[in-house]
Amino acid sequence: MQALILTGFGINCEEEFAAAYRLAGAQATIVHLNQVLHGQVSIHDFDILNFPGGFSFGDDLGSGVVLANKLRYRQTGAGGRTLLDDIKEFIAAGKFVLGICNGFQVLVKLGLLPNLSGHVTPEVTLTHNASGRYEDRWVTLRVNPLTQTPFLKGIDTLEVPVRHGEGRLVISDPAIQQRIEAAGLNCLSYLDAAGDGTGVYPFNPNGAALNCAGLTDPTGQVFGLMPHPEAFLSAYNHPDWARRRRLNPSASEEGEGLQIFKNIVAHITHSRTAATAAENEFATQS
Numbered sequence: 640m641q642a643l644i645l646t647g648f649g650i651n652c653e654e655e656f657a658a659a660y661r662l663a664g665a666q667a668t669i670v671h672l673n674q675v676l677h678g679q680v681s682i683h684d685f686d687i688l689n690f691p692g693g694f695s696f697g698d699d700l701g702s703g704v705v706l707a708n709k710l711r712y713r714q715t716g717a718g719g720r721t722l723l724d725d726i727k728e729f730i731a732a733g734k735f736v737l738g739i740c741n742g743f744q745v746l747v748k749l750g751l752l753p754n755l756s757g758h759v760t761p762e763v764t765l766t767h768n769a770s771g772r773y774e775d776r777w778v779t780l781r782v783n784p785l786t787q788t789p790f791l792k793g794i795d796t797l798e799v800p801v802r803h804g805e806g807r808l809v810i811s812d813p814a815i816q817q818r819i820e821a822a823g824l825n826c827l828s829y830l831d832a833a834g835d836g837t838g839v840y841p842f843n844p845n846g847a848a849l850n851c852a853g854l855t856d857p858t859g860q861v862f863g864l865m866p867h868p869e870a871f872l873s874a875y876n877h878p879d880w881a882r883r884r885r886l887n888p889s890a891s892e893e894g895e896g897l898q899i900f901k902n903i904v905a906h907i908t909h910s911r912t913a914a915t916a917a918e919n920e921f922a923t924q925s
């Protein structure tokens with residue numbers, strides 16, 4: 640199971656991302672975006688493509704906009720081929736894409752999320768937090784029980800840090816909002832201290848529509864979220880770890896964020912084993 644983790648141009652969470660995959664049992668390779676754009680590395684040699692957080696292109700024109708435009712418009716080959724063409728093929732082959740924070744912003748600006756139309760055109764946007772400030776705090780999330788994505792399998796709630804200036808999801812078309820809700824694509828929502836979904840600041844740190852902290856596409860293969868699960872890989876990353884351990888001394892030393900990476904690594908490994916078994920059976924029969 641091979642994870643490709645993009646870096647360069649102000650992306651700054653690639654090491655945490657790689658650590659997450661390694662702890663989950665996968666191989667992680669950090670690659671500069673130019674190596675992919677110049678054809679030195681092919682995304683097709685990997686199982687999952689990852690867009691980490693950071694400040695790509697200094698957040699100029701809006702977080703994630705320039706990187707999304709490079710993927711959509713920068714020609715990587717003959718005939719006007721772009722990296723987005725490769726990413727579409729990658730997804731059509733049943734592979735997975737994960738974007739965290741700035742990476743989520745890239746996927747939204749590109750139109751890979753929520754991608755209700757299947758045409759990869761932007762349908763929603765992420766913009767400046769309602770507070771007008773950069774928000775750096777821990778939040779609690781609930782997984783939407785309707786979600787089909789393997790990334791979130793078996794997870795009910797989790798605590799994770801956010802650190803962003805542009806995390807407010809805006810959905811200007813009510814029909815799109817309704818379709819996102821009906822399909823369960825708003826896969827993560829912010830909770831208040833009583834464990835209820837809330838739009839109230841600071842529990843919802845940015846004023847996002849639908850209290851949405853994360854989205855998937857209709858296939859569940861593309862997943863993006865504003866908070867940083869890759870920053871909660873060890874129980875000791877939590878600001879309140881000492882009290883949590885006192886209350887529950889036998890609790891795992893793993894951070895809650897690691898489960899997302901373990902889930903996808905297990906899913907891909909399992910699907911591959913099943914595919915090989917089916918091929919072997921076919922070979923024996925024919």
Ligand SMILES: NC(=O)CC[C@H](N)C(=O)O
Binds near residue numbers: 739
């Ligand atoms: N941590 C991040 O990835 C931040 C994303 C983006 N630069 C923002 O401020 O919204």
